[in-house]
Amino acid sequence: MQVSIESSTGLERQLKIGVPADRIEQEVTARLQKATKTVSIKGFRKGKVPLKVVKQHYGKGVRQEVVGEVVNSSFYEAIQQQELRPVGQPKIDQMTDKEGQDLEFMAIFEVFPEVVLKDLSKVKVARPVADVTATDIKKMIEVLRNQQASFKVSKKKAKEGDQVNIDFVGTKDGEEFAGGKAEGQDLILGSNSMIAGFESGLEGLVAGEETVLNLTFPEDYQAEDLKGAAVEFAVKVNTVSGKKMPKMDDEFFKLFGVEDGxxxxxxxxxxxxxxxxxxxxxxxxxxxxxxxxxxxxxxxxxxxxxxxxxxxxxxxxxxxxxxxxxxxxxxxxxxxxxxxxxxxxxxxxxxxxxxxxxxxxxxxxxxxxxxxxxxxxxxxxxxxxxxxxxxxxxxxxxxxxxxxxxxxxxxxxxxxxxxxxxxxxxxxxxxxxxxxxxx
Known part of the structure; x- marks a missing residue:
């Protein structure tokens, strides 16, 4: 097998690989010879089909199969010979494949870069150190209680922490925009689920009230057409529900796997x-x-x-x-x-x-x-x-x-x-x- 590097630019390599015709022909003949014992061709008894006839029927397909396998195996032999580390599969180009002639092709691929590591003693790392304090535990328990909180419909004015059920329609330059409309949506005020000013704009309202919010989408908003856009939201408050926090009792503790203690x-x-x-x-x-x-x-x-x-x-x-x-x-x-x-x-x-x-x-x-x-x-x-x-x-x-x-x-x-x-x-x-x- 002949191997030569035809081109080397950056990390790209082009290997020209030549495989002797004998290697192809011997494998094709061996497979066709094996097939003579198993193929069925009209006019011949099974196992008695002459090699020449088998070649006429199956030679082209067998050769394609062998060439494909040889291209693959010879490529990996070549990169081992050249001590190259390819990235991904090569592109096979300029292939010459004629019966009785050497197989030639160009394999185009990239290699992994040579890395010379910098001195690891130059690495500087800040390692965080912290304790779990009584205050941290208290905050976490409040988070857990909030997660298990229930809501009860109220006639009071909405305030931060309450859950409101709302209908709203958003418009930009007088036209509705995609994703800016909803009916019967629950929203906890202070959850920061909506853009700035939306939730705070509903505080002080009671069930049945309507309002119009003039807001601006943030510059980094995901929708391109709404980045930094001035919009209006027409909002109707359907219900206001006050939060009811769970008691610190055995029933609450069991929710977190604490059965006793x-x-x-x-x-x-x-x-x-x-x-x-x-x-x-x-x-x-x-x-x-x-x-x-x-x-x-x-x-x-x-x-x-x-x-x-x-x-x-x-x-x-x-x-x-x-x-x-x-x-x-x-x-x-x-x-x-x-x-x-x-x-x-x-x-x-x-x-x-x-x-x-x-x-x-x-x-x-x-x-x-x-x-x-x-x-x-x-x-x-x-x-x-x-x-x-x-x-x-x-x-x-x-x-x-x-x-x-x-x-x-x-x-x-x-x-x-x-x-x-x-x-x-x-x-x-x-x-x-x-x-x-x-x-």
């Missing part, structure tokens, strides 16, 4: 859950900050195929997140909408892989099993789920990748400059500002 036990459970949530939030923040630092320190050229793959995955995630189905055409979602995030994800994938290679890291088997058990614990038959994960290489690999990211994070932290950052519970629980990096 009263309020003391309930507060202990709330604190325990908050501490667990805090620990997870700290781990997530630190991991994301480490990944962000790796991205900022290591500038690399990215294969377009790698970015395109990330864009496709992000589109699929968006469709799933919003409950979309097969009817949604991913190509209708613009690539530019996902490009920046896709580039960061692709870059981090390459950088993390390089850290794993350089530091000779392998997935910690105990951690992998622990993570799978954690996932399985949310199902009715956890053992079956565990067995399923270990029987599916692609699922197991996805868990191993997450575990490896954790190990990379720990490795970086062991060499980085880490500064503790004392913060209140609420601040730590909130996600960091959107960075486009997902760990």
């Amino acid at each position: 009263g309020e003391e036990k309930f507060r202990e459970e709330v604190k325990s859950n908050m501490e667990r949530e805090l620990l997870n939030a700290i781990r997530t923040k630190v991991k994301n900050r480490v990944m962000n630092q790796l991205f900022e320190l290591n500038t690399i050229e990215l294969p377009t195929a790698l970015v395109a793959n990330e864009i496709t995955q992000l589109k699929q995630q968006m469709v799933q997140q919003f409950g979309g189905g097969q009817q949604i055409d991913l190509s209708m979602l613009p690539d530019d909408m996902f490009k920046e995030k896709a580039e960061r994800r692709a870059a981090l994938g390459v950088i993390v892989s390089e850290v794993v290679k350089v530091e000779e890291l392998t997935p910690d088997e105990d951690r992998v099993r622990e993570r799978i058990n954690e996932i399985a614990s949310t199902y009715e038959q956890p053992k079956e789920v565990v067995d399923y994960y270990y029987s599916k290489p692609e699922l197991l690999s996805s868990v191993e990748a997450v575990v490896l990211e954790d190990q990379v994070t720990e490795l970086v932290l062991s060499k980085a400059k880490v500064k503790e950052e004392k913060l209140p519970y609420d601040e730590v629980i909130k996600p960091d500002p959107e960075s486009g990096v997902e760990a």
